[in-house]
Amino acid sequence: MEWETISQSGSEGAYREGSPRSRDQFERAIRSMPGGAKGAYFYPPYPLTIDRAEGCQLYDVDGRCFIDFANHHTAQILGHGHPAVLEAVRGQLSRGIAVGGPMGVEAALAEELCRRIDSIDKIRFCNSGTEATLHAVRLARAFTDRPKIAKFEGGYHGSHDAVEISVAPPVDRAGPASAPRPVPSTGGMAPQAAAEVVVLPYDDEQAVERLLIQHRDELACVLFDPKVGMYQTRPAFAQFLRRMTRQHQMLLVFDEIVSFRVGRGGYQELCQVTPDLTTLGKIIGGGFPVGGVGGRSDIMDLFDNSGPPTGLGQSGTFSAHPVTMVAGLATLEQLDDAAFHQLNELGRHLRSGLEKCFQRVPQQAQIVGQGSLFSIYFAAGPLADYRSAAEADSTPVRDAVRHCLQRGLFLNHNLVMNALSLVTGEAEVERLIAAWSEILPPVARADGALGVAAANRAGT
Numbered sequence: 001m002e003w004e005t006i007s008q009s010g011s012e013g014a015y016r017e018g019s020p021r022s023r024d025q026f027e028r029a030i031r032s033m034p035g036g037a038k039g040a041y042f043y044p045p046y047p048l049t050i051d052r053a054e055g056c057q058l059y060d061v062d063g064r065c066f067i068d069f070a071n072h073h074t075a076q077i078l079g080h081g082h083p084a085v086l087e088a089v090r091g092q093l094s095r096g097i098a099v100g101g102p103m104g105v106e107a108a109l110a111e112e113l114c115r116r117i118d119s120i121d122k123i124r125f126c127n128s129g130t131e132a133t134l135h136a137v138r139l140a141r142a143f144t145d146r147p148k149i150a151k152f153e154g155g156y157h158g159s160h161d162a163v164e165i166s167v168a169p170p171v172d173r174a175g176p177a178s179a180p181r182p183v184p185s186t187g188g189m190a191p192q193a194a195a196e197v198v199v200l201p202y203d204d205e206q207a208v209e210r211l212l213i214q215h216r217d218e219l220a221c222v223l224f225d226p227k228v229g230m231y232q233t234r235p236a237f238a239q240f241l242r243r244m245t246r247q248h249q250m251l252l253v254f255d256e257i258v259s260f261r262v263g264r265g266g267y268q269e270l271c272q273v274t275p276d277l278t279t280l281g282k283i284i285g286g287g288f289p290v291g292g293v294g295g296r297s298d299i300m301d302l303f304d305n306s307g308p309p310t311g312l313g314q315s316g317t318f319s320a321h322p323v324t325m326v327a328g329l330a331t332l333e334q335l336d337d338a339a340f341h342q343l344n345e346l347g348r349h350l351r352s353g354l355e356k357c358f359q360r361v362p363q364q365a366q367i368v369g370q371g372s373l374f375s376i377y378f379a380a381g382p383l384a385d386y387r388s389a390a391e392a393d394s395t396p397v398r399d400a401v402r403h404c405l406q407r408g409l410f411l412n413h414n415l416v417m418n419a420l421s422l423v424t425g426e427a428e429v430e431r432l433i434a435a436w437s438e439i440l441p442p443v444a445r446a447d448g449a450l451g452v453a454a455a456n457r458a459g460t
C-alpha cells in the first residue's frame with residue numbers, strides 16, 4: 001500500500017466522511033454534557049456513537065460494523081450480549097431491580113470470587129473500581145494506623161484524591177526516575193492529597209526498597225497495579241514487593257481491576273503472590289458498574305459493624321446491585337480453564353502475528369501483552385515502566401487508530417489496554433494483523449520516519 005493511501009484512510013477527513021451521524025450525536029451531546037458522554041473512547045474530533053453491540057461486533061449509528069478489540073475498557077470478556085448473561089439479567093429483572101435488601105445473589109458472587117482467589121477470605125462490593133481502591137486505602141490506613149500510601153508512577157486506580165497522583169505526569173515535572181515526585185493528575189484535589197502519597201518507580205527494586213525504608217513508619221500500604229498487558233511485567237517484581245511490604249508491616253494491595261482477566265485466580269495466581277487486599281472491577285460485573293475489595297478476614301472484618309462498631313464504614317445505595325451480581329456470576333461461570341486457555345492462545349496468536357509484522361520495520365512499533373490484554377506502542381526500547389512508555393511516539397497514534405477504524409477494527413483510542421473477548425476468533429485477529437501490515441509496510445523508509453506520520457506530512 002502506498003503511503004498516500006494510508007494517509008487517506010487514517011485522515012480526519014476520511015473519519016468525518018464515514019461518521020456524519022456520530023458527529024451530529026456529539027454536537028447534540030456537548031450542549032448538555034461538558035465534552036460529551038464520558039466513558040467513551042474518544043477518536044478526535046468526536047467519538048463514534050454506537051447503535052448496538054453483538055458478540056465481538058459493534059455497529060455505529062452510521063451503519064458500519066467494527067470488530068471490538070477494546071471490549072469496554074477490558075470489561076466485556078465474554079463479548080456483547082452473551083446469552084447466559086442476558087438470561088441471568090432478564091431473570092433478575094423480573095424478580096426485582098433494587099429492593100433495599102440482600103437477594104442472595106451477592107453472596108453467590110462473593111463465594112465464587114473467594115473460591116477463585118486464594119488471598120480473598122471475604123469481599124465487599126461497590127459500584128466502581130474507584131470506590132474499590134478508595135475503600136482498600138481506608139482499610140489499610142485503619143488496620144495499620146499509618147497515614148500514607150505508596151503507589152507506582154503511571155498507575156491508575158480510579159479518580160479519588162488518594163490515588164489520582166502521578167498517573168501520567170509530564171516527565172519534566174515528575175522529578176528523578178528513581179525518586180518520582182507526586183504530581184496531582186487533575187485540578188480540584190485537596191491541597192494535601194499529593195503529600196499523602198509516596199510515588200514508586202515501577203520495576204526498580206533498588207529504588208523501591210530505598211523509598212519504602214525511608215517511609216516505613218508512615219506507609220499503610222503499597223497499592224500495586226501490575227500493568228499486565230501494558231508494560232513488560234516480571235513476576236519477580238511482584239514477589240519482591242510482597243517480601244518488602246511484609247518486612248516493613250505494610251499491606252500489599254493488588255489492584256486486579258484489569259488483570260483479573262488473565263487467569264482464573266488473576267495475576268496474583270500467575271505470579272504466586274498472596275496480597276493482603278485485592279481490588280476488583282470490570283469483568284466481575286458482567287458489563288454492569290461494579291467494584292469489589294476483598295482480602296484477609298482480619299482486615300476485611302473492619303467492615304463488619306453487625307456487632308460492636310469498628311469505626312470503619314462502607315456504604316453505597318447501589319452497592320452489590322442484584323442485576324450486576326447475577327451478570328457477574330453468569331460471566332464467571334463461563335470462565336473455566338478452557339475459556340482462559342482459549343483467550344490466552346488467541347492473545348498469543350495476535351502477539352506473534354503483530355510481532356512479525358513489526359519486525360519487518362524494527363525500531364518503529366511494539367506490541368506488549370499478556371493473556372487477552374495487549375497494547376501497541378510506537379517505541380523502540382523496552383517498555384518496562386511509566387517513563388519508557390511515556391517516551392513512545394504519540395504522533396502516529398491518531399492516524400493508526402483511524403486507519404484501523406476504516407478497516408472495521410475498534411481499538412482503544414490510545415492503543416493501550418486493548419482486550420480480546422471469548423467470542424473474538426482467529427479471523428478477526430488476522431484482520432487486525434493485516435491492517436497493521438498496511439500501517440507499517442515491509443520496506444522502511446530510508447529516513448527511518450514512522451510510516452503514518454511520514455505519510456501525513458507528505459499528504460497535507
Ligand SMILES: Cc1ncc(COP(=O)(O)O)c(C=O)c1O
Binds near residue numbers: 127156281290291
Ligand atoms: C487498574 C485500575 N484500577 C482502577 C480503575 C478504576 O475503575 P473504575 O473506572 O471502575 O472506577 C481502573 C479503570 O480503568 C483501572 O484500570
